[in-house]
Amino acid sequence: METDGRAMLRRRVGVLLRRSREAADLAIEDVAAHLECSSAKVRRIENGQVAVRPLEIREILALYEVPDARRSALLDLARRSRESKLEWWQEYADVVGPDYEFFVGLEDRATLICDYQSYLIPGLLQTESYMRAVMDAYRVPADEAALRIRFRQKRQSLLVDAGSPAFRAVIEENALRKKVGDDSVMREQLRRIVDVGSRSRVSIQIIPAATGLHPAEGRAFIMLGFPDPEEPKVVYLEHLNGSHLLDTPAKTVAFDRAFADLQAIALSPDDSASLIEDMVKE
Template identity: 40%
Template sequence: MARRAEGSSPTLRGRELGRRLRELRKSAGLTAEQVAEHLACSVAKISYMETGHRPATIRDVRDLSVLYKVKGPEREELMSLAKAAREKGWWQEYGDVPYSKYIGYEAEAASIRNYESLFIPGLLQTDAYALAVIQSAEPAASADEVAQRAQVRAKRQALITRTDPVSLWVIIDEAALRRRVGGPEVMRDQLRRLVATRDMPHVTLQVIPFGVGVHPAMAGPFVILEFADPAVSDVVYVENLAGDIYVEKSAQVGRFARIFERLKEIALDPDDSLALIEHVLKEL
């Protein structure tokens, strides 16, 4: 799959830079403690840089290149990654977005697999539905903050409407269809939006009906993000009241992938899923 046409996400570039720096440190036979002593910084800073949680600065990369004996084109490539990792993503124009790291990953994903238990997935939400969700989740937020976050959510949806759309596979629990977020009229419009996905070949939508009973993902929703660059491993995003969790170890990502495959098997097929959505719409 081709890389996303809109350009590099600084979040992903920071993650790639961190991976490269970690590999170089290990190749040099150095511990994080030794590198921290050389840079006169904390071990935590080295960890943050290597995991991409805090992008390395140009100065950090220059100093580490000397320590790791990196020269020529490889050094220049690292410097370019450092510059790209510190650029601003479009979402940063909206101020302090709570899940900005996730948006950075999502912006460059080649495919997204999303299971939702109680809500309609953000990429398929109508404006009114999104507004109701945000107001409920952030009751103390001002009207401007709520509107701003709704704008960010709406802009994210360009991923599935542009000429080079992301491949989106969504599985929704029936509970998300029947929970009346924002009232009956809001839900009617939202369900119509879901029905309209039948005209979007890059979007696959399935519903897990109540009749299935217990299933492997009842613990909560998750998103699997896959990237076009084979050097960049998949990421699983899990959101809960305790905060955002990013799962990056291949064994753990694989577990979520297997669960998603199981959900695909027990969910209604896309045609029957749309039929159920239309049935719920008529009930409203």
């Protein structure tokens, strides 16, 4: 008997394939002609009613000219949709947007996470109290906030699990000084940053408030790198009404350069830790 997990994954594959087809400006009939099948079958695939076979999805992704990073992730998702295993992030589909869910799937197999934040503490570093205060400020309903917090805490296990990716964070000093919750929340949060920053595969750097304008000013982003150096990096951008991913070298190379520039102008990890420790004492 089929599990709910397989059905959910099939639907996810279908949604992503439909979006890719629309981005390629192709009709269902075009795909059916290419696969030499009926239009009804393509609709069933996109609706998640049937699983797509490996050969079919490779043909489809080639037709849509899907970039390598997204193609690899889609192939993996399609493979899992034919199995019974449900990945942990699918459990939070009700409170996580589709682009973010796709991003977390990529993050889960990344070997490098680069996070630049200008207004808030990076999610992978947030304490539960800080998360809750953010949810309250954004007026997130209590039941949804609880799910979002559990989801974020699950993500944070990336930094402590065996084989954890390298994590590089650059944070504006203003983000550390923006009061989220009360003083005790902020002190706990600052101590958490210093604690996580002491781990071997973690680097946290602070850009002092006195630093002048720079190219990435105010444009928070997360960039992922993967085991295969030929696989393009992926950039996740979040805005008020949603989020989106960039996964082609032509679009991500500017963020790669920007993050290197941010690391160059920021304080060293040791000096950053000293600054944060001084802030805790203030």
